[in-house]
Amino acid sequence: MIVDLLPTEEQTLIGDSVAGLLQKLPVERLRDQANFYGAAEAAMWDGFRAIGLFSLSLPEDAGGAGLGFAEECLCARLLGNALTSPDVLATMLAVRFAFGTGDAKLAAALQSGETRACFASADDVERAQIVDGRQASYALSWRRADASLWRFEPGAVQHCLDETILLRNATPSGKRANAEGFALRARIAVAAYLVGVAEAVRDMAVAYAGAREQFGQPIGAFQAVKHACADMAVRAEAAMAQTWFAALALDHGGGEEDAAAAQVLAIQAALENARANVQVHGGMGFTYECDAHFYLKRAHVFAALNANDAVVRAMLLNR
Amino acid sequence: MHVIALPELDAFRAEARDWLARNVPRSPRPPEGEAMREFDLAWQRTQFEAGWAGIAWPKAYGGRGASLLEQLIWYEEYARAGGPPLGSLFVALSHAGPTLIIKGSEEQKAEHLPKILRGDVLWCQGFSEPGAGSDLASLRTHAELDGDHLVVNGSKIWTSYGHLARYQELLARTDREAPARHGISWVICDMKTPGVSVRPIKAMSGLTHFCQVFYDNVRIPLANVVGGLNNGWQVAMTTLGFERGAGTISHQIELARALDALIDAASRPASGANNRRLIDDDHVAAKLAQLKAEVSALRSLTALSISRGLREAVPGAEGNIVALYFADLTKRLHAVALDLFAPHALSRSGPLGDWTLHYLEAFKWSIGGGTSEIRRNTIGERVLGLPKPKVGR
């Protein structure tokens, strides 16, 4: 498969319109508890709907924009840049899930914002916890290559490592739909969000390293810091290139291997970059006031979604 | 970000696959020396005669005039067919040729490009010196103007295939007064010129691929200066860009094949011991899976480089990212291989001997063509825009 991994003009325009909307969600909003649990996102849900975020990849006769998964992934990366509530990405995926399984009614309800979806942390409903989803009634979870979308009733609230995320137990209630192969799409979309996190912290570290002075010069001039930033750039670019490749491959009969590779590398890039960003910020990085910790915690949330190392290994090794 | 599907690319692929299946040499490639050179040149000649040499080079100089994408397809099919490594022709095909195409005069192109494509000659790169490695601009090999000639004195080191090459891209100081980067010229040096002597150097793997070159009053016609007197730094930077460009496609594909072989080997029942396979150990499987993910990413990073190449003629500093990734991954992959096969890997004469050789050879990737540390500096400064240190390097 021969690919061009840089955005086309049209894709750049789509990205610009999403980025424009996301300006209303600066990461520092999370310093205010009122914005926890996706509250700011819930309030502007209609804005997401209006720019067509939930129906990007649906055919035009189904009310969509007729675009591909590639465009959805470019948007997912922007959602990651802004640490947008996982519900937005989960709903994007759920629309596509419902459409693909022939549930036009649910697809329309999700598209309109009347019904919302969220991620479940595991596919095994006994263990699954619900991630954010304050206004959601459907949860998306996945196994190796297949995924499920199921109705749930929320239960007890758990304390989450990422305190900006609402984490709850859940009991399935009613319908559970399955879609073969859909887990690959979910894995790649999650990877795209994590690419956005990895790039955001790279940029945050580089900006600080260029501004903060010690020993009479910007700390970014020192190789220990410069090389840490360079390694962040390498990890982010490898994860980005692999995720885009996997996204394109998916629409062309792509296999498990590329999706799993994207997932593994995006998780590593987001986590390692987020950690390195704390270090580059020194004492400031250790504080609650510095936004570095929000990225680190959110990276952990996405890394943990339906995590199963043995399955990912088997996908990579074709076993 | 899209899939490029063009019928003419499919046709090109089919044609390349067919030709390669019938023509890739089946005899083993000699590991070093003149026998290796003759093997590489003969194979180049075969490709040239069938119209496959210089896929992306202009037709006027004997190339195929094809696009970067066709070049990519060619390398993919080449690897699939088990074609030999670019080997000793690397400098000629990936540095000297492309540099001459961009910076050479019409006479220089007309004389040298066909010779390269036809498989007449090898080239070597005379940049590094005993006192000038990472700090290449501090090079001291001197070229004095004498009428219509330059007279060169000094020494170059780590010159790959210098003992086998007919021509050299030589960087020499032509103005000692000018600031370091403004007093250098890029000169075509015929290695048969009187006063050039060569001392081969054996590498840690036991192979002899590079050497030290000495220049004792070597007279080179001024007409051999490429890109103008004292412009050599700029010309050289073009060459380094190419080194990180399309040339890495073949290396990337070779590495993917090496990993597949490693996974195969780990998936076979271990001889004797209760038929257990190495890969059934979770620890081993985890290592191999991680390598698999990274080899996939290397393929994707290469695709990203090509995407950039479709938009800009000269590769930018981002090329350091894929080069750094490749170097680190190659070294780790071979270290894992040795680890897995220990203690059998100690025997270099056994079936695993090749892994040992490649393990030792892999160390070159984070040194040759710019060390990984220098690449990190470049990524920091030229890709990310971080400041240079105040104190000199």
Ligand SMILES: Cc1cc2nc3c(=O)[nH]c(=O)nc-3n(C[C@H](O)[C@H](O)[C@H](O)COP(=O)(O)OP(=O)(O)OC[C@H]3O[C@@H](n4cnc5c(N)ncnc54)[C@H](O)[C@@H]3O)c2cc1C
């Ligand atoms: C297999 C092989 C083939 C080669 N082929 C050729 C060839 O064909 N033609 C040619 O001209 N050259 C060739 N080279 C030479 C190669 O380009 C140099 O070895 C390389 O540029 C490093 O220079 P050096 O060996 O002098 O090391 P040095 O520059 O002395 O570096 C020693 C160590 O110090 C580190 N270091 C140096 N400066 C800095 C800095 N500013 N910041 C951080 N770390 C630093 C380096 O990263 C390295 O780890 C080849 C080398 C190898 C290994």
